[in-house]
Amino acid sequence: MDLRLLAALGALLCVCCSIEEGSAYTFRTFMGAEIAATAISSSAVVQRPTLPFRQVIDFCKMDLRLLAALGALLCVCCSVEEGSAYTFRTFMGAGIAATAISTSALVQRPCECRALCRDGCVAVAIRRQPPRHFHCSFTDKTFANVTTGLTVPAPDSSVFYKRKCLVCLPGFMLVNNVGCIYVSTVALNFTAAAASCPFDSQLFTANFLIDFDAMREYLLKNFTTSGTFFWIGLIHAPDSTWQWLGGGTIPATHPSPYWGQIDPNEPATVTSCVGMYLNTFPQLSYLYHLADAPCATASKFLCKQI
Ligand SMILES: *[C@@H]1O[C@H](CO)[C@@H](O)[C@H](O)[C@H]1NC(C)=O
Numbered sequence: 609m610d611l612r613l614l615a616a617l618g619a620l621l622c623v624c625c626s627i628e629e630g631s632a633y634t635f636r637t638f639m640g641a642e643i644a645a646t647a648i649s650s651s652a653v654v655q656r657p658t659l660p661f662r663q664v665i666d667f668c669k670m671d672l673r674l675l676a677a678l679g680a681l682l683c684v685c686c687s688v689e690e691g692s693a694y695t696f697r698t699f700m701g702a703g704i705a706a707t708a709i710s711t712s713a714l715v716q717r718p719c720e721c722r723a724l725c726r727d728g729c730v731a732v733a734i735r736r737q738p739p740r741h742f743h744c745s746f747t748d749k750t751f752a753n754v755t756t757g758l759t760v761p762a763p764d765s766s767v768f769y770k771r772k773c774l775v776c777l778p779g780f781m782l783v784n785n786v787g788c789i790y791v792s793t794v795a796l797n798f799t800a801a802a803a804s805c806p807f808d809s810q811l812f813t814a815n816f817l818i819d820f821d822a823m824r825e826y827l828l829k830n831f832t833t834s835g836t837f838f839w840i841g842l843i844h845a846p847d848s849t850w851q852w853l854g855g856g857t858i859p860a861t862h863p864s865p866y867w868g869q870i871d872p873n874e875p876a877t878v879t880s881c882v883g884m885y886l887n888t889f890p891q892l893s894y895l896y897h898l899a900d901a902p903c904a905t906a907s908k909f910l911c912k913q914i
């Protein structure tokens with residue numbers, strides 16, 4: 609949800625529901641409020657609100673009456689499933705044109721309509737059906753202009769048009785909890801690698817450990833040859849810190865969730881750059897942990913779409 613937008617609208621009640629296999633939740637939102645310090649049991653820093661919930665199919669029931677009252681409010685939600693992510697574009701006061709409807713259903717909560725919009729379904733229209741139901745109309749048709757091609761005016765209804773959150777450029781893989789990743793086929797020195805990431809991408813950087821671990825997980829699944837090394841966007845800076853290209857540093861101290869057991873270990877006289885390294889030799893266990901190497905070394909590299 610765009611919290612700034614919601615905050616700007618004042619103490620708006622937004623109800624979302626998060627549907628996992630076999631369970632369903634609603635969330636009551638209190639804008640501008642926090643949990644009292646004495647009541648906090650744990651905390652985490654993440655990039656997206658849904659990140660800690662790996663399996664979550666998030667979402668999202670907005671109170672339709674309230675939204676309708678607020679007019680054409682755009683609500684963007686992101687649904688993170690295993691390996692896929694969607695946003696929903698909302699059209700208030702709109703339905704799906706009768707000729708475009710492929711199936712329909714009667715449910716008890718609007719979020720159920722959304723949850724039912726699965727494979728093949730590109731949009732769902734939700735209409736309140738008194739006294740206690742909601743009518744969902746699904747379509748599998750795509751239109752370049754959804755406003756004119758798909759939707760028709762329909763008071764007290766709304767259309768949720770499903771879009772990929774992240775559309776990966778050709779050659780990029782959607783890596784769960786990381787983003788769109790390009791794995792080079794050629795080996796280049798660090799400078800050339802950094803300059804060779806495809807248009808709209810740059811060497812992979814991990815702002816949080818959770819990103820780094822998700823990337824490791826992906827590489828472990830896909831590139832299983834011991835000795836594989838990929839440049840990423842981390843360098844030994846002139847001030848001797850280990851710096852992500854986009855900003856931020858990581859310590860070189862051990863034990864480390866980032867570095868392999870005996871890294872960084874290039875002599876101070878060598879300008880070193882950093883890569884993710886697989887070495888299954890038991891005493892080393894570099895499971896795509898970090899290793900530094902002379903920047904002139906030719907290696908494959910990982911780019912992330914921006
Ligand atoms: C879709 O059609 C509407 C109505 O003609 C127009 O206002 C809008 O700009 C179009 N959108 C795009 C993306 O072409």
Ligand SMILES: *[C@@H]1O[C@H](CO)[C@@H](O)[C@H](O)[C@H]1NC(C)=O
Nearest residue numbers: 691781791826827829830831
């Ligand atoms: C990586 O693994 C995923 C799932 O395990 C698979 O869908 C994908 O094609 C693999 N990618 C590469 C480049 O091997």
Ligand SMILES: *[C@@H]1O[C@H](CO)[C@@H](O)[C@H](O)[C@H]1NC(C)=O
Nearest residue numbers: 796797798799800903904905
């Ligand atoms: C890196 O590779 C490029 C292109 O092959 C080359 O021009 C450049 O001199 C190399 N730089 C280093 C530091 O080896």
